[in-house]
Amino acid sequence: MSAAVTPAARVERWFFPLLPNSRIAVLRAAIYLFVVVDVLVMVNDVVPKASAPAEFYTPVALARLIHLPAPQENVVLALRAALVIGALVAATNRLPRLLGWPIAVGHLIWVLYGMSYGKVDHDHLALVVALFVLPTVGRSHPHDHRADERAGWALRCIQLAVVATYTLSVWAKIRYGGWDWPSGATLMWAVERRGTFLGEHLVHVPELLVLAQWVTVAAELAAPLVLVLRGRALGLAVGFYLSFHLITYAAISIHFLPLVVCWLAFAPLEKIGQRLETRPVSLRRGHLARRAAAGQAVAVVGHEAVQPVPDPAERRDA
Template identity: 85%
Template sequence: MERWFFPLVPNSRIVVLRAAVYLFVVVDVLVMVNDVVPKAAAGDEFFQPVLLARLLALPAPAEGPLEALRAFLVVAALVAATGRLPRLLGWPIAAGHLVWVLYGMSYGKVDHDHLALVVALFVLPTVGRSHPHDHRADERAGWALRCVQIAVVATYTLSVWAKVRYGGWDWPSGATLLWAVERRGTFLGEHLVHVPELLVVAQWVTVVAELAAPLVFVLRGRALGLAAGFYLGFHLTTYAVISIHFLPLVVCWLAFAPLEKVAQRWPQSVGSRQAAEPPGSR
C-alpha cells in the first residue's frame, strides 16, 4: 500500500505537469473564473461563502485586493510554469488560487471540475525542483502525481453522490439532460430533444462511467490510454451537446500520462540550466 501511494516515477514527469497546470491557472483566472472582481464590485448582497470559505473566515470580497490577487496569480504562474522557484512561488499560488475560486464559487454555483486542479497546485510544490532530462525514479514525484490522480477519480465518484443526494435515483431515469439541452443546448444538442430515450440512456452511461472511474487505477499501458480517451471523449461530447466543459479536470488527466516522453523532447539547454541551479528550498 505504501508503494501505491508513493510510486517511483520519473522526476521529469513533474516538469511537464507543472508547466501545464500553471499555464492553465492563467487561463482559469482570466477566462474560466473571470467574474470574481465584477462580483466583488457589485457588493456582498449575494455573497454566500461555501463551507471552506467559512472555515477560513474569508471576509466579504473587495474589488481592490482581488485585482491585486489576479495580477499576482497571472505573473507568478507564468514564472512558475518555467520551473523556477517551485516552492517559493508554488505555495502562494496554491493559496491564492484557492482563495480566488472560493470567492468565485460563493455565489450559488460551485464548479466541481476544479477539485483536481486545486489539489494539483497544493502538491506540486512538495516536489521541489524537477528537470526535464532527469528521468530518475522519484517517490516525491510519484506521491504528487498520485494525489492528482485520486482527485481526478474522486471528481467522478463524488459527482454521483451529489446527483443522488440532490436528485435521487430519478436523476439517471428522469429528464435531466433534456432540461439541460433545452436550457443551454448547442446546435447538435437540439437535435437530441426529439430523441428523449437516447438522453436517458446517456444519463445512465454517465452514472455508470463515473462509478467505474476508480478502475483506472488497475489499468496499465494501452488499456489506461483507452480509458482516459473514453473520459476525455465524454467531456468533449458534453461540451458539444450542452456547452459544459470540464477543462480543469481534463488538464489534470495529464497526471496519468507518461509525460517523460514529452520532457525528452525539450531542448537540452533547459535541463542543463535548471540542473546548474544550486539546490535549495525555493
C-alpha cells in the same frame, strides 16, 4: 530468496511510486499555464462580484471554515495580477516552492470567491489539489528522468482527485436529484437551457438522452478502476473519459477543462522531455552531414563524427 512483500509495503509503494521528475516538470508547466486561463477566462467574474453588495456573498463551507471575508475589489485585482504573473514564472519550473505555495493559496481563495455566489463548479477539485501538491516535489527539469517518490506521491494525489471528482459527482446527483436524475429528463432540460447544434437534434430522441444519463452515472462510478489500469488499457480509459467530456461540451456546452487538464497526471509526460533531448542531436547531425557533403572540414569527435565527401576532381586526381 527475497523476503515477501508485506501489505503495508504494497500500500506504501502504491501511494509513493517511483516516477520520473521530468513528468512533474512537464505537468507543472501545463498546470500553471492553465491557472492563467482559469483566472482570466474560466473564473473571470470574481472582480465584478467583489463590487456587488456584501450581502450577496454566501461563502461555501470551506470559506466559512477559514473565515474568508467578503471580497474587496482592490484586493481581488491585486490577487489576479499576482496569480497571472506568478503562474507564468512558475510554468518555467523556477522557484517551485517559493512561488508554488502562494499560488496554491491564492488560487484557492480566488476559486472560493468565485463559487460563493450561488454556483459551485465541482470541476476544480483536481486543479486545486494539484496546485497544493506540486510544490512538495521541489525542483524538477524536463531532462531529469531520475525516479523520485516525491514525484510519484504528487502525481498519485492528483490522480485520486481526478477520480474523486467523478465519484463525488454521482453522490451529489443522487443526493439532490435522487434516482430521477438518471431516469428523468435531466439532459432534456439541460439541452433546452444551454443546448448546442448537436443537442437540438438529440432532443428528438429522448430515449437516447435517458440512456446517456445512465451511461454517465455508470462511467462516473467506474472511474476508480482507472487507478489500477496500466499500459494500453489505461490509455483507452483516459481516451474514453476525455471523449465523454468532448461529447458533453458538444451537446450542452459544459467543458470541465480544469479536470481535463489534470488527466495529464496519468500520461507519460517524460517522453516529451526525451524527444526534446534527441531533437538537438538530430539537428546537429544533419548540419554536420550537410557540411561533409559540401566537402567542408568538420571538426567533431565521438559518435557525431562525419567524414567529408571528397570533391569529384580530387577523386580523379587520386
